[in-house]
Amino acid sequence: MSELNASNLRKEQGNEGPDLVGTTELTSPYYMVPPSGSTAERPQNPQKGTLRFNTDIGSLEYFKGDLLGWESINKTTPKLGGGTGSNTGAGVRGLYMGGATPSFVNTIDYLTISTFGNSQDFGDLTAAKTSTNAFGSKTRGVTCGGTTGSTIDDTDMVFFASLGNATNYATFTANKKEAAVVNDQTRAVHCGGGNNIMEYLTIEQGGSWVDFGDLTAASEQCMGVSSSTRGVVAQGNLVPSGLTNNIDYITIASTGNAADYGDLAVTRYGGGSGSNAIRGCFCGGWAPGVVNTIEYITIATRGNTSDFGDMTQAKYSLTGSMSSQTRMVMGGGHQNPDPAVNVIEKWEFATAGNGTDFGDLTAARSGGGQCSNGHGGL
Numbered sequence: 001m002s003e004l005n006a007s008n009l010r011k012e013q014g015n016e017g018p019d020l021v022g023t024t025e026l027t028s029p030y031y032m033v034p035p036s037g038s039t040a041e042r043p044q045n046p047q048k049g050t051l052r053f054n055t056d057i058g059s060l061e062y063f064k065g066d067l068l069g070w071e072s073i074n075k076t077t078p079k080l081g082g083g084t085g086s087n088t089g090a091g092v093r094g095l096y097m098g099g100a101t102p103s104f105v106n107t108i109d110y111l112t113i114s115t116f117g118n119s120q121d122f123g124d125l126t127a128a129k130t131s132t133n134a135f136g137s138k139t140r141g142v143t144c145g146g147t148t149g150s151t152i153d154d155t156d157m158v159f160f161a162s163l164g165n166a167t168n169y170a171t172f173t174a175n176k177k178e179a180a181v182v183n184d185q186t187r188a189v190h191c192g193g194g195n196n197i198m199e200y201l202t203i204e205q206g207g208s209w210v211d212f213g214d215l216t217a218a219s220e221q222c223m224g225v226s227s228s229t230r231g232v233v234a235q236g237n238l239v240p241s242g243l244t245n246n247i248d249y250i251t252i253a254s255t256g257n258a259a260d261y262g263d264l265a266v267t268r269y270g271g272g273s274g275s276n277a278i279r280g281c282f283c284g285g286w287a288p289g290v291v292n293t294i295e296y297i298t299i300a301t302r303g304n305t306s307d308f309g310d311m312t313q314a315k316y317s318l319t320g321s322m323s324s325q326t327r328m329v330m331g332g333g334h335q336n337p338d339p340a341v342n343v344i345e346k347w348e349f350a351t352a353g354n355g356t357d358f359g360d361l362t363a364a365r366s367g368g369g370q371c372s373n374g375h376g377g378l
Contacts (some may be wrong), residue, residue, distance in 0.1 A: 034060065042070065051312045061187075066112030077138050077374040080161060083110075086117030086359050093160045094322025096331045096361060097125060097134055097143040097366025101340055103146060104128035108158065108166065109345070109362050111333070113324045113372060119331070119344065123165040127157050131177040134320045134369025135188045136160070137203045138378055143369035144181065145174070145193060151175035152347065157206065159174065160373045169206035173199060179188070180224030180273070181229025181320070183279040184252045191233045191248075191258075192219045198250070198258070213257040216248050223273035224320075225280030226377030227299045232261055234282050236269035242374040243267045243288070248301070252377070262304040266293045274321025274328040275299060275376035278350045283311055283326055283355075290314040294347065299376070308355040312345045317366035323375040326350065329358055332365040340364040 019062075026032060036053035044052065050063040060073040091114030096150035099105055104359035106128040109119035109351040125143065132243040143166075144155040148178065155170035164241030172190070179193030189200045189212050196218040199209035219235035226232075232249045245267040264282060271285030283294040292314040295305035315333030331344040345355040 001215045015322060018170050027358070034143060034232050039235060062201075071196070077378065078161060080373070081112045081115075083112075083120050084117075086111040086115050087120055088112075088117070088181050089115040091115065092324040092372050094329055094370065094372040095134070095136070095141045095160070096365070097141070097156070097369040097371070098132050098146065099130045099332060099365035100130040101363055101365055102338075104130050105363070105365065105368075107362065107365075109324065111164070111329070111359070113322055113327055113329050113346075113374070114185075116346075116358055119361060122163050124157060125183060126154065127152075127168045129138070129366035131317075132319065132367070133177075133179050133181045133190065134371035135181040135183045135203075136373050136375065137183070137185055137373035137376075138373050142170075142188070142203070142370050143172070143371070144190060144247075145176040145179065146367075146369075147177050151177050155201070155206070155209075169211060170201055171207075173211070178220045178270075179224070180222035180233045180378065181214065182224045182226040182233065182250070182252060184226065184228050186253055189231055189250065189252055191224060191231070191250075192235065192310060193213055194218070194239055195218045200255070201375050209372055211318075212255050213250070216246065216260060219244070223271050223282050223285075224237040225273050225275035225282075225297070225299060225320045226252065226375065227275065227277050227280075228377055230299055231377075232280055232297065232299055233258065233293035234264055234271075234273065236271070236285075243269060247297075247305075255314070261302050262297070263368065265295050265305050266291060268293075268316075270316040270372070272330050272333070273320030274323035274330070276323060276325045276328075276368075277376040279349045280376070281321075281347075281349070283330060284315050284333060285318070286316045290334070291317050297353070308348065308352045311355045312357060313341065313343060315366075315371075318370075319367060320370040321375075322370050322372045323349075323371065325374060325376070330355070331361050333366060334366045340366040 176193035268285030
């Protein structure tokens with residue numbers, strides 16, 4: 001085998017590289033950097049199999065042909081499990097992070113969404129906190145904001161695949177709680193939390209949250225659902241004027257202000273929400289008075305919600321959900337009067353109907369952040 005060592009290879013004419021004919025083997029112990037650029041900078045009339053890194057979506061992509069176009073290369077959601085109870089099987093992992101019992105706790109629970117049973121201890125947050133909001137990529141589970149007795153600007157992160165304690169890896173521009181977070185695999189957008197401000201974070205980088213735009217109104221105790229392109233936010237409680245049934249939407253990969261999406265059928269705040277790639281569900285909350293209602297939307301189609309079914313219990317102080325592409329799982333919450341519950345329930349996105357029992361959290365809690373590594377935004 002011949003060997004060629006060179007720092008730069010270029011054709012005599014133009015900026016194109018030389019043609020490598022036949023089998024070419026790369027044996028470097030280091031790495032290869034592919035060409036990169038935005039979607040708008042894709043090459044014209046490329047050869048089938050052309051490989052590049054798309055800086056807009058943060059993914060490798062390849063050209064399939066003139067009629068098929070470009071396709072991104074995405075990592076599949078890892079199937080996790082390896083415990084007992086709800087974690088004896090393998091599948092999408094859900095986390096319940098923090099909350100109140102009514103004392104604030106730093107506990108993180110985990111479960112496997114495709115199975116049934118009780119959750120197990122995962123590790124601890126950096127502090128005991130409640131009224132947090134959570135989101136998940138395929139690798140990271142994150143909870144942000146909330147209160148430790150006073151409202152905070154912290155963002156805690158764990159890796160889904162490794163049991164253990166959280167680290168603080170990002171910071172808001174101000175202290176926030178009781179908002180909604182929508183996200184795709186690359187970016188999370190934090191919406192509201194006592195104001196109309198939206199901020200975004202590049203999930204793999206952490207650091208400081210950055211201005212995204214504004215909701216149509218200042219709100220708190222919101223509910224958010226995601227597809228891989230769109231985030232939808234039910235505003236919950238307007239600040240300072242009270243309950244609203246308004247729903248906003250954004251395109252996650254861009255920046256700018258939210259636009260009107262439609263209305264909730266039951267005006268409420270403090271409910272839970274989750275989605276697969278097609279349907280988003282809003283459940284429970286205070287309307288005023290605690291409700292057990294589940295409503296749904298088809299995320300790609302603007303409009304009002306439709307009835308889905310009922311939860312096993314009327315409850316509120318539900319933040320996020322633990323969702324896979326087929327199932328939504330909701331843990332904890334408050335009943336009326338005020339005791340927190342340890343109930344975990346589930347329903348299937350494809351079939352409208354009532355919630356059914358899944359298992360129990362390690363302790364009764366409300367106000368904890370709920371997320372997974374396989375929801376609709378991924």
